[in-house]
Amino acid sequence: MSFFSVGFTVKGGPLSNNYSSATVDEPKLSPHWVTGFADAESSFSLKVSKSSTTRSGWNVIPEFQITLHSRDLLLLRKIHTFFGIGIVGEREDRNQVYYSVQSARAIVNVIIPHFDRYPLITQKRADYLLFKQAVNLLIQGQSRSSFEGIRDILSLKGSMNKGLSDTLKLHFPDILLFPRPVVGEQGIQDPSWLTGFVDGEGFFYVKSLKNKRYSSGFNLTMVFSIPQHVRDEALLTKFIDYLGCGRIERAPTRPEIVNFSVSKFSNIKEKVIPFFQSCSLHGIKRMDYLDFVKVAKIVEIKGHLTPEGINKINSLKSGMNSSRMYN
Structure with a gap:
């Protein structure tokens, strides 16, 4: 048959x-779907730059971001609606759209609770766990108030993604990298x-x-x-x-x-x-x-x-x- x-x-x-x-009359996004899509397409990063307004001399901006081809703008808007925070922007010269959350408070209140409840299961989870620790330090004000605070954050950043840039290595040549978390084998908890x-x-x-x-x-x-x-x-x-x-x-x-x-x-x-x-x-x-x-x-x-x-x-x-x- x-x-x-x-x-x-x-x-x-x-x-x-x-x-x-593509998204007409489709159901709302499942939180498990959002995590699966984030495992595929998201990034957790720490943007570090010099600053004359902080005691440490440096500023750190945490960012949760999803970047897609512009044809998936509607999907990105659905993700924006799901979280209820952040912005959706466009890079017309690259045919890209992006969803970005850069507020440490919003990340602590919305993004982190989501991924704690619906965990990532790829190796991206290691980046998330390091990112989470860094954001908690930012909430405590350590990156703004002390040079040691920024060093702690850079220790975490150095073990994330592609590590520290050449510029940061030049300014902080003796940073000891935080051990990268080991992500064990995890099964798929939900088909979404x-x-x-x-x-x-x-x-x-x-x-x-x-x-x-x-x-x-x-x-x-x-x-x-x-x-x-x-x-x-x-x-x-x-x-x-x-x-x-x-x-x-x-x-x-x-x-x-x-x-x-x-x-x-x-x-x-x-x-x-x-x-x-x-x-x-x-x-x-x-x-x-x-x-x-x-x-x-x-x-x-x-x-x-x-x-x-x-x-x-x-x-x-x-x-x-x-x-x-x-x-």
Whole structure:
């Protein structure tokens, strides 16, 4: 029996290629989704600059930020609404939009309680824990009131993200870095976390290669993938158990990247597509998913073995991911 006919429907009509349709009539963001998306797309940082108005001679601004392509502006506004603090801005020269929270008080009152209750599970959690300690020091006024206070914050900053800049190393050559927290293996607590993570890091795409051995003239493969830095390989491995399918792949040219991949059609049909039907994507990636489903419908009835079916698939493929046109 076709899985498309049992509890699985795709609303009819051609999918509009504009981002305004991506979030229409969608449910509110789940806190687990927000954490999953933050695991994929957010950053926790400490901006340090010289200051003539503080006793320490330095000023520190903490920032929680999410930066996306401008096509996902509506999604960013939904995140802004979810937290109820911060600002949404645009970098027109880069086709980027961003959500930013720079108030230490707002971070302590809203951002930290959220991520304490709904924890990050990638290695980004280590940056968050260091960030949290630094913000607590800022609330106590240590970075403004004493040179030792700024050194304590720099000790934390040096273990975050890319560490200290060359300028800060020049001014503080003997900073001892705070030990980076060890993030142990953690499981996925809610399916919405995975949906949020895929909204940020996942891909739905179709590979069609010319091959004379097939009656249609093409060999077609549908792929769902999630690439990550090798430091989160253990987490990617858990996706195999969670979804009941997939494998871990490595690219010889990029040894620092590992990829969770599902390409067996029966797994795409029976596990991947139903998962995202029951736990909806929220961003622009939902449009790629819907086109992915349309391709699967063609493949299920063997349409990909005909020139007409391949033409339809190639037409859908040409509008997915980076090839999609937006108004």
